[in-house]
Amino acid sequence: MKIIKSVFVLLFISQFSIAQSIDLNSSNSSAMAALNIISVTVGGDFIVNGTFPASQTERVDQFITRIYNEAKVATLTAVKDPNTFNRLKLEMESFAKRDILLKRFDGEEIKIDLARFRLTGNFELNPYLKNGDVIIFPVLDLDKNFIEITGAVNKDIVVNEDLTIPLKIQFVEGDMLSDAILFAQGINPAYKDVTKAEISRLSYDGGTEEIIVVEIADDFKLKIGDRIRVIADETQKRNFRVRIEGEVNKPGYIYITKDNTTIKEVIEKAGGFKANAGLKRAELIRGSNVYNSPIFSQEFETLMMQRMSDIQLEDSLSFLIDNKLRYSRGNLTLDFTKIFDDEYNDGKFIVKDDDYIFIPEKIDLVYVYGQVANPGYLEYAEDEDVFYYLDKAGGIGNTAKDEIYLIEGNTRAWIEVDEDENYSIAPGDFIWIPKDPPRTFDYYLNRIGNIAGIVGGIATVVLLLIQVGK
Structure with a gap:
């Protein structure tokens, strides 16, 4: 000051x-x-x-x-x-x-x-x-000259800049319990049967605690440093809801119960699927913080995951990519085609507050790209193989590698195609032909030089061993 x-x-x-x-x-x-x-x-x-x-x-x-x-x-x-x-x-x-x-x-x-x-x-x-x-x-000293109140009141925290701190009140001699409740802006009407308060009172040296449970109606006289908790069972009447978008008849927010509403009930409230719903690619996204921990952070979670791992260096990059995807999406594995089939448990899956459900439009297309003459989307044809789509795309180019990859649209899983195998193609899949980069004389010269260096090194070691053995 x-x-x-x-x-x-x-x-x-x-x-x-x-x-x-x-x-x-x-x-x-x-x-x-x-x-x-x-x-x-x-x-x-x-x-x-x-x-x-x-x-x-x-x-x-x-x-x-x-x-x-x-x-x-x-x-x-x-x-x-x-x-x-x-x-x-x-x-x-x-x-x-x-x-x-x-x-x-x-x-x-x-x-x-x-x-x-x-x-x-x-x-x-x-x-x-x-x-x-x-x-x-007077001097304001909320570290020592205070009373604090929390619990079933309208205001038990103060948000200051980016900090959320408990509501502390400047103590004045003669303050009563009703005064503390007044400064907390009264009993929160969301709570039922609020009649008692618990007062935590420390000794002068802070070493012992006295717990005093009082009737609110008795208007107990407070002392400096008292910490008050207005007692009530926590209400669970919250605004629980999920959001559903895409190919349903009534998209938007769907109100749910706490831990008691199934994905099947949500779809029913949303008016059911449209005829062109692509159920094989539908998603329920919950986010990476599935336990709703208040101290969750991506950096902390990554460190915890790596702390006791023994993966090799070459695997660590793949792990980081997979972890990033987990943080970004947090998808839950559900088969939306079986939600209304009572023989499976998919429809019984319990949704949570803030879940996001997306039902995409059905895509009857396959995307072919890379080293083909005409890359782009092709109409899906049932029971046709990879080479059917490559022919439709104008055939494989002269600069292509001798490799073909099928990438599943739903999982993004990569499959290297073997000409002797028969692969099932689904709508939304990708077919990619990598390019064989041109090799100059310098490239082969460098490769030969590297190999010669290795061979020379091995020959030197062998000669040394022979000399030592004589």
Whole structure:
């Protein structure tokens, strides 16, 4: 807070042209009265200290909010470094909003609770200002001077930047359980039969804990450092749903139960499959974090998978590719052609919240590419083999390798075609002919040189062994 005050000193003066034109300590009091201007002093642990002009029609909260916002804008506008900006912004937001002391010129002292006023609208907690008022802010120390509440309340966490932290409340002597519940914005109506609270109270040295279970209606008196858990059975009435798209009659979000809705029921709610649904390529995607772990990350998962593996170096690249695919898709193995066949268990598969189901359009095509005369999609012909499609694509080119690969459209599995075998082609499959790269004289010369080097090395070793044996 000292840093903010020192940065702000010169910047803040220019914000008050009225204060510059009126000497608050001179005989201009009649001019001030005509303008309803009064003098109010701010002290204690606040963003800025000093004496400022105010209006007789201003209440404490309005005055403090104005002073705070003007100070905040003036200070942050002058900061260019992003790290300093974020640090100052966070520090400026941390000031006490309870147990504020308002001292009147006549000696009267009033405790101000702006946090409570903003929740209740009780203006007794937010009086009008008078000339000569002094507002003194206490130090905000939420590490020691706090109460904390969680459980069946409307607000039990605070999201600050990218951090989610428990709701801590500045403790004020005399706070009751009802006060903590008020600052948590009441009991959450989603919970049933909420009547009790559990209070965790540590000893002064933090070494022992006292658990106090109280009736909420008794309005238990709190102590500094109490941690409160409003007790209720966790409600499971959540917005469980899956999304289905593609070749179904009613695509979109389908509402489900928790762990009790089958894929068959989802398809029925979606109006069933369309006639042109490509069920062999349909997918249910759940993502890689199937256990819904809050600490899941791809990097951590990869390290855990590799930690005790003994795979060879040449296998590690394939493993990384497979793992990347697992992270990206997380597909579940289901045969959608059997979902409505009660003899199989595919239709009994239980869907989960946020599952994604895609039913593609049926594709009666086979794609032929690589070293063929006319690469592209060809109409699927039942019971025809690989060479039928190669002929349809104009035949194999002169630069082709003596290799043919069949890539299954559903699994992307690669099969090297043997001319003596008969392979079943399915719609959506791929046929690829690799290219035989041209070899120059330098290529063969280098290969011969490498082989000669190896042979020479072996011959040298053999000669050495012969000499040693003599």
